[in-house]
Amino acid sequence: MSAVIEKESSAAGIDAVDRRIILATQGGLPLVTAPYAQLAEQIGISSEELMSRMQRMLQDGVIRRIGAVPNHYKLGFRGNGMSVWDVSDDSVCEFGERIGALDFVSHCYHRPRHPPRWPYNLFAMVHGRDRDEVMHKVAHIAEMLGTAARAHDVLFSTRILKKTGMRLPSE
Amino acid sequence: MNPRRETGEANLDALDRHIVNRLQDGFPICERPFDAVANELGTDEADLIARVDALLQRGVLSRFGPMYHAERLGGGLTLAAMQVPAEDFDRVAEQVNGFPEVAHNYARDHQLNMWFVLATETPQRLAAVVRAIEQATGYPVFDMPKREEFFVGLKFEV
Numbered sequence: 001m002s003a004v005i006e007k008e009s010s011a012a013g014i015d016a017v018d019r020r021i022i023l024a025t026q027g028g029l030p031l032v033t034a035p036y037a038q039l040a041e042q043i044g045i046s047s048e049e050l051m052s053r054m055q056r057m058l059q060d061g062v063i064r065r066i067g068a069v070p071n072h073y074k075l076g077f078r079g080n081g082m083s084v085w086d087v088s089d090d091s092v093c094e095f096g097e098r099i100g101a102l103d104f105v106s107h108c109y110h111r112p113r114h115p116p117r118w119p120y121n122l123f124a125m126v127h128g129r130d131r132d133e134v135m136h137k138v139a140h141i142a143e144m145l146g147t148a149a150r151a152h153d154v155l156f157s158t159r160i161l162k163k164t165g166m167r168l169p170s171e
Numbered sequence: 172m173n174p175r176r177e178t179g180e181a182n183l184d185a186l187d188r189h190i191v192n193r194l195q196d197g198f199p200i201c202e203r204p205f206d207a208v209a210n211e212l213g214t215d216e217a218d219l220i221a222r223v224d225a226l227l228q229r230g231v232l233s234r235f236g237p238m239y240h241a242e243r244l245g246g247g248l249t250l251a252a253m254q255v256p257a258e259d260f261d262r263v264a265e266q267v268n269g270f271p272e273v274a275h276n277y278a279r280d281h282q283l284n285m286w287f288v289l290a291t292e293t294p295q296r297l298a299a300v301v302r303a304i305e306q307a308t309g310y311p312v313f314d315m316p317k318r319e320e321f322f323v324g325l326k327f328e329v
Contacts, residue, residue: 025237028227031223036200047202057237062243063240065196066197066200074231075191093319110321112315114313155283160275161276
């Protein structure tokens, strides 16, 4: 019962028109002088309505942000290490916040372990110009955690296999 | 500082770098958003549009537009990993990438060597997609949905 309520509230009041906006924009904004007017025409609403709906979705956090996703490889951030840490479950929140505050960490999450294959419960993406720079930054985190980190590892990405962002199926 | 070294292979000029940095922050919602940003950056609308187009074509930017929050849409989101033998890797990558729910997929140098993000319209659908991927590929999927997200600044300054 509570799961149903939670699900409904997390859906943040998306209606059929919002859904059409999401479908029309999830691949990107049109690169034209008036992109919102073009989308509005495509969807069959006024551009004022389209803009106010997108503004609302931005305020509600349905849209995280509108902008560009850089390919960090092409920007010279060739080192992209997913550092993973095994810390006690009651300290994961404290350490997650401290690691997330570091300027070279782009994402930081608490995730479930899969023992014995996967003992790690804290994930932090560390970026640098190359692997050495990433390893240096990981060493900095290791020093910060001290003995609280029972084990850690760094997984380097070797290839981007797909990067399209979230897609709603178009039914 | 050597600017070419700073930007690696992409070989961006100063204005391109400003554009990449500026566009990681909020792009405005107004009738002429490119015009508004172009004014901030000291260029004109047509130049900005042409440069964003070129940055996308060259793969310096992988996307440009609204980033939707899967869970706030009522959707499901998870990170999943698989261990795939090298000789089977390309086949499995193609199968995994063929699922529209796979938002990104990275090869990583670990026993668990394929890591992908799944985004589904409902949280309930995640398990079905995980199962479908296991069935299609023949390998188990380690599902690692986030339990908590810690605040980070989001920026690749170039």
